[in-house]
Amino acid sequence: MAKTYEPIATTTLGSATASVTFSSISGTYTDLILVIFAATTHTSSTFTSLQFNGDTGTNYSATELYGTGTSALSGRDSNVARGWMGLDISISNTVGDSVTTAHIMNYSNTTTYKTFLSRSNRASSSLDYSGTNATVALWRNTAAITSIAVKNSRGGVEYNFSTGSTFTLYGIKAA
Amino acid sequence: MSPILGARGGLSASAYGFTSAVAALGDYESIQTVTVGAGGSASITFSSIPSTYKHLQIRVNARCAGSFTGTTAVRATYNSDTTLTNYWTHYLRGNGAAAAAASNNGPNYTFMIGDNNNTASAFSGAVVDILDYSNTNKNTTTRALSGGDWNGSGEIYLSSVSWNNTAAINNIVITAYDGNMMQYSSFALYGVK
Numbered sequence: 001m002a003k004t005y006e007p008i009a010t011t012t013l014g015s016a017t018a019s020v021t022f023s024s025i026s027g028t029y030t031d032l033i034l035v036i037f038a039a040t041t042h043t044s045s046t047f048t049s050l051q052f053n054g055d056t057g058t059n060y061s062a063t064e065l066y067g068t069g070t071s072a073l074s075g076r077d078s079n080v081a082r083g084w085m086g087l088d089i090s091i092s093n094t095v096g097d098s099v100t101t102a103h104i105m106n107y108s109n110t111t112t113y114k115t116f117l118s119r120s121n122r123a124s125s126s127l128d129y130s131g132t133n134a135t136v137a138l139w140r141n142t143a144a145i146t147s148i149a150v151k152n153s154r155g156g157v158e159y160n161f162s163t164g165s166t167f168t169l170y171g172i173k174a175a
Numbered sequence: 176m177s178p179i180l181g182a183r184g185g186l187s188a189s190a191y192g193f194t195s196a197v198a199a200l201g202d203y204e205s206i207q208t209v210t211v212g213a214g215g216s217a218s219i220t221f222s223s224i225p226s227t228y229k230h231l232q233i234r235v236n237a238r239c240a241g242s243f244t245g246t247t248a249v250r251a252t253y254n255s256d257t258t259l260t261n262y263w264t265h266y267l268r269g270n271g272a273a274a275a276a277a278s279n280n281g282p283n284y285t286f287m288i289g290d291n292n293n294t295a296s297a298f299s300g301a302v303v304d305i306l307d308y309s310n311t312n313k314n315t316t317t318r319a320l321s322g323g324d325w326n327g328s329g330e331i332y333l334s335s336v337s338w339n340n341t342a343a344i345n346n347i348v349i350t351a352y353d354g355n356m357m358q359y360s361s362f363a364l365y366g367v368k
Contacts, residue, residue: 004203004204004205004365005202005203005365030208030234030361030363031234031236031363061324061325061326061327061329062324062329063269063270063271063322063324063328063329063330063331064269064271064331065267065268065269065274065331065332065333066269066274067274072267072269072274072276073269073273073274074268074269074270074271074272074273074274074331075269075271076271076272076324076327076328076329078326078327079326103234103300103302103320105234105235105236105298105300106236106298106361109359111296111359112236112238112296112297112298112359113294113296113297113298115236115297115298115299115300115323115324116300117300117301117302117320117321117322117331119320134269134320134322134331134332134333135331136299136300136322136323136324136329136330136331137324138294138297138323138324138325138326138329140294140296140297140326142296172203172234172363172365173205174205174208174234174361174363175205175206175207175208175363
C-alpha cells in the first residue's frame with residue numbers, strides 16, 4: 001500500500017504578516033488539507049479566508065453552519081472575493097484559541113469547480129464570534145489550484161496574522 | 176513562503192480528523208479509488224477491505240444526476256446489510272438561512288452531495304470517517320462532514336450513523352437516494368493505522 005499523507009509545506013510566522021501563500025503546489029496529490037493555528041493583531045476578532053491562484057475576483061461563495069454555545073445558525077455569502085473558512089467564526093488575539101482545518105477536494109482536476117470543506121472553532125469568549133463552525137465553499141473556476149493565499153480580514157479590511165501563527169499544508173494521494 | 180518542502184516524518188497528524196487517534200504521518204494509506212466514467216454509476220463498491228487498519232476514511236468529490244435543488248442523501252451500506260433499520264442517523268444541517276437537526280432509524284443518510292439541478296460543474300465534498308471498523312466487540316459508528324455550495328444556495332452537514340452490527344466491515348456500497356453518481360465523481364478509500 002502506498003503511503004499517501006504527506007506534509008507539503010509549513011510556516012510559523014516570525015513577525016506579523018497579512019497573508020500567507022503556498023505557491024508552486026504540485027498537482028500530484030488528490031486532495032489538500034490545510035491546518036491553521038492563527039491569531040490576529042487587530043483589536044477585534046477577524047476572519048480567515050482563502051484565495052486560489054491569485055484570483056481576487058468575486059468568484060467565491062460559501063455556506064456555513066455555526067454553533068455559538070447557545071444557538072445553532074446558518075449563513076451564506078455569494079459572489080465574494082474570497083472563500084470563507086467560517087463566515088461567523090473568528091480568530092482572536094491568542095494563538096491556539098482558533099484552529100481551522102480545510103479539505104480542498106480534487107484540487108488539481110481541470111473539469112470541475114473547486115469545493116472545500118472546513119471546520120473551525122474559537123474557544124475564547126473574550127472577543128466576539130466564538131463558537132464552532134462547519135463551512136462549504138466554492139471557487140467557480142476549473143483551473144488546477146497551484147497557489148493558496150490565506151487571508152485575514154474583517155469588514156473588507158485586511159489585518160495581520162500574529163507572530164507565532166502556524167500554517168501547514170498536507171497532500172493526500174489516492175491509489 | 177517557499178514552495179514545496181520535502182516530506183517530514185515524525186509529525187503528529189491532527190489533520191487526519193480523528194479525535195480519538197494519534198497517528199504518525201505515513202500511517203495513512205490509500206486502499207482503493209473509484210472515479211465514475213461516462214454514463215455515471217448507480218453505486219460505488221469497495222470490497223475485500225483488509226482489517227489491518229484502525230479506522231477508514233472515504234474522501235468524496237461528487238455530483239448526482241438527480242433533479243433535487245440542493246443535496247441528496249447518500250447511504251453507505253456495510254457487508255451487504257441492506258436492512259435500513261439497522262442504521263441510525265443523526266445530522267445537523269445548515270442551508271444558509273437556518274440550522275436544523277434530525278434523526279431517523281431507517282433512511283441511512285451517511286452524507287450529502289449536490290444534485291444535477293445546481294450550478295454546473297460544481298461538485299460536492301464529503302469526508303467520511305468509519306471508526307474502529309474491524310472491532311467485533313461493538314457496533315460501528317460513521318461520522319461525516321459533507322456539503323456543497325452553488326453561489327446563492329448551498330448545504331453543509333455534520334452527520335453520524337450507527338450500524339447495529341458488531342461485524343468487521345469488509346465491504347462498503349455507496350448509493351445515492353436520488354440518481355446516479357455523475358461522470359468525474361471520485362470516491363477514495365483510505366486506511367489509518
